[in-house]
Amino acid sequence: MAVPLFASSLERHHDALIDRISAVVRSGRYVLGPEVEAFERELAAYLGVSHVVGVANGTDALTIALRAAGVQPGDEVVVPSFTFYATPEAVVAAGAVPVFCDIDPATFCVTRDAVERAVTDRTRAVVPVHLFGNVAPVDEMRDLGLAIVEDAAQAVGASLRGRPAGALGDAGTFSFFPSKNLPCLGDGGAVATDDDDIAERVRRLRFHGSDDKETFFDAGYNSRLDELQAAALRVLLPELDGWNEARRRAAAEYEEGGLGDVLALPRAVDGAEHVYHLFVCRHPDADRLAAALRDRGIGARGSYRTPCHRQPGMAGYGGEALDLPGTDEAARTNIALPMGTALSNDDIKEVIDAARTAASGLD
Ligand SMILES: Cc1ncc(COP(=O)(O)O)c(C=O)c1O
Numbered sequence: 001m002a003v004p005l006f007a008s009s010l011e012r013h014h015d016a017l018i019d020r021i022s023a024v025v026r027s028g029r030y031v032l033g034p035e036v037e038a039f040e041r042e043l044a045a046y047l048g049v050s051h052v053v054g055v056a057n058g059t060d061a062l063t064i065a066l067r068a069a070g071v072q073p074g075d076e077v078v079v080p081s082f083t084f085y086a087t088p089e090a091v092v093a094a095g096a097v098p099v100f101c102d103i104d105p106a107t108f109c110v111t112r113d114a115v116e117r118a119v120t121d122r123t124r125a126v127v128p129v130h131l132f133g134n135v136a137p138v139d140e141m142r143d144l145g146l147a148i149v150e151d152a153a154q155a156v157g158a159s160l161r162g163r164p165a166g167a168l169g170d171a172g173t174f175s176f177f178p179s180k181n182l183p184c185l186g187d188g189g190a191v192a193t194d195d196d197d198i199a200e201r202v203r204r205l206r207f208h209g210s211d212d213k214e215t216f217f218d219a220g221y222n223s224r225l226d227e228l229q230a231a232a233l234r235v236l237l238p239e240l241d242g243w244n245e246a247r248r249r250a251a252a253e254y255e256e257g258g259l260g261d262v263l264a265l266p267r268a269v270d271g272a273e274h275v276y277h278l279f280v281c282r283h284p285d286a287d288r289l290a291a292a293l294r295d296r297g298i299g300a301r302g303s304y305r306t307p308c309h310r311q312p313g314m315a316g317y318g319g320e321a322l323d324l325p326g327t328d329e330a331a332r333t334n335i336a337l338p339m340g341t342a343l344s345n346d347d348i349k350e351v352i353d354a355a356r357t358a359a360s361g362l363d
Pocket of ligand 1: 059
């Protein structure tokens with residue numbers, strides 16, 4: 001029996017999505033209208049923050065949030081190297097300098113120590129990334145004197161000691177790319193914040209640096225969440241907690257089924273409620289194990305095998321001189337196994353059996 005890497009139940013919502021999208025088409029309002037406003041209010045209520053501002057995607061959300069949080073050209077911003085390339089890319093797009101820090105390979109997240117080691121007198125901000133649905137220990141970083149912009153692209157609905165990911169720092173950013181835990185039907189993103197000034201600057205920056213199309217205060221962006229995507233997100237937001245619960249149940253079944261005898265299982269940061277955007281384990285021979293699993297019809301793959309500080313596009317930021325052992329270990333050993341909102345008990349048993357057989361065949 002084949003088990004895909006991503007098991008989605010979105011199909012069940014196709015009719016509701018089509019109905020809402022038809023209504024938007026008929027309304028004639030396509031950009032910054034009532035759907036975006038309502039979605040911003042609904043996501044803000046879900047996160048318990050004062051403001052959510054919809055933007056075009058999660059990468060723009062980070063760039064705009066960094067600038068809104070006070071990052072100026074030439075400032076240093078600490079980011080993990082083990083993340084999707086968009087994280088440091090957004091720092092560069094904000095005119096700032098990414099300074100790469102290490103992670104704890106057991107959680108795939110930054111630690112306070114790792115961030116502190118990367119801080120200089122030019123550091124303005126840190127971007128803790130809530131990777132794979134885990135939550136970086138943001139509460140331990142509050143006294144570093146830096147702006148904290150959380151990259152919660154992979155962690156909508158996760159929490160740390162009861163507080164939502166994306167609502168722990170000065171601002172938090174989200175992506176609604178279709179593979180994310182809260183998907184839209186194309187590209188979409190948002191910035192969440194409790195800070196009125198940051199929210200106002202984000203609103204301006206997403207629209208060319210203007211409040212009214214008359215006066216332009218800044219060189220901003222054309223980066224708006226559109227009405228069709230907001231309408232889709234309003235259909236799907238009420239599903240998010242149930243979906244994340246299904247992901248957590250699948251993770252618990254992997255553990256109860258003994259998968260931990262074969263691979264190192266994902267570990268939640270202390271106090272974090274993980275939402276398993278991906279179910280990423282570790283194994284010393286990850287690539288061979290993934291290939292052997294794929295031969296058996298089981299979706300498996302590694303992520304970020306070349307971490308950001310070694311990507312050619314980041315060559316100007318001192319990566320070759322860095323020693324990031326946790327990053328190197330995570331990059332070499334990580335392996336994602338099937339996860340999603342539609343995994344059956346039988347799928348999970350199949351994955352565990354296949355992993356046992358495949359791992360024993362590697363010796
Ligand atoms: C950790 C992380 N940050 C940022 C992004 C960027 O989001 P988007 O693709 O919506 O621009 C992603 C998307 O994959 C991501 O995984």
